[in-house]
Amino acid sequence: MRVLYFAWLRYRTGKASEDLALPEGVTTVRQLGAWIAERSPGFKEAWESEGVVRIAVNQRHITDDVALGPDDEVAFFPPVTGG
Amino acid sequence: MIRVQREPFDAGSELRALTAKRTDIGAVVSFQGNVRAEQGDRAVRAMTLEHYPGMTEGELARLEAEAQARWPIQASLIVHRYGRLEPGEPIVLCIVASAHREPAFEACSFLMDWLKTRAPFWKLEETADGERWVEAKASDDEAAARWRG
Numbered sequence: 001m002r003v004l005y006f007a008w009l010r011y012r013t014g015k016a017s018e019d020l021a022l023p024e025g026v027t028t029v030r031q032l033g034a035w036i037a038e039r040s041p042g043f044k045e046a047w048e049s050e051g052v053v054r055i056a057v058n059q060r061h062i063t064d065d066v067a068l069g070p071d072d073e074v075a076f077f078p079p080v081t082g083g
Numbered sequence: 084m085i086r087v088q089r090e091p092f093d094a095g096s097e098l099r100a101l102t103a104k105r106t107d108i109g110a111v112v113s114f115q116g117n118v119r120a121e122q123g124d125r126a127v128r129a130m131t132l133e134h135y136p137g138m139t140e141g142e143l144a145r146l147e148a149e150a151q152a153r154w155p156i157q158a159s160l161i162v163h164r165y166g167r168l169e170p171g172e173p174i175v176l177c178i179v180a181s182a183h184r185e186p187a188f189e190a191c192s193f194l195m196d197w198l199k200t201r202a203p204f205w206k207l208e209e210t211a212d213g214e215r216w217v218e219a220k221a222s223d224d225e226a227a228a229r230w231r232g
Contacts, residue, residue, distance in 0.1 A: 007205035079219030082204025
């Protein structure tokens with residue numbers, strides 16, 4: 001699957017994107033976020049703060065947890081500030 | 084119609100093109116957002132807009148479809164720029180044309196409120212003290228919330 005990071009979360013992880021095989025034991029997007037947090041202290045700090053990290057799966061905003069498949073595109077980002 | 088582009092746009096040309104040869108349009112409302120030099124107590128030299136290519140276009144198209152479902156709209160256009168912009172430059176344009184003014188005013192307001200909380204753009208400011216990511220405002224969430232339900 002493809003994982004993308006935007007704005008200051010991209011600085012925290014040090015990368016704009018990465019291709020990952022669905023890690024062992026990870027079946028949902030919240031589990032994926034927790035798994036990434038264990039590998040990236042910068043991401044972990046944001047992930048564990050309430051309401052800071054927003055999520056899109058296959059380019060759609062999600063608020064509830066969703067199941068992931070091997071071909072999904074997941075994006076993590078701070079609240080948007082366009083307009 | 085929606086467009087995401089690096090280049091500047093001209094609101095007048097866009098409005099003329101959108102309404103050319105249309106005799107069913109009685110009202111046109113447009114909103115243009117520009118880069119402001121003053122952001123609170125900071126002087127901004129420039130702003131860089133990052134976005135999520137693909138999702139941005141999808142989200143703007145969904146916003147426009149939602150507006151069309153809620154109001155009788157004859158024509159609409161959203162243009163949003165990305166990249167580095169200096170104070171005074173246009174960032175976003177929203178035009179809504181309808182038979183009467185009320186739907187045009189409301190739909191344009193709705194589109195901007197929802198765009199602010201849903202379109203995946205992020206602003207990085209350049210100031211004398213360095214770079215700073217713009218934080219989302221609670222007032223934007225509240226403005227978007229009034230269109231729910």
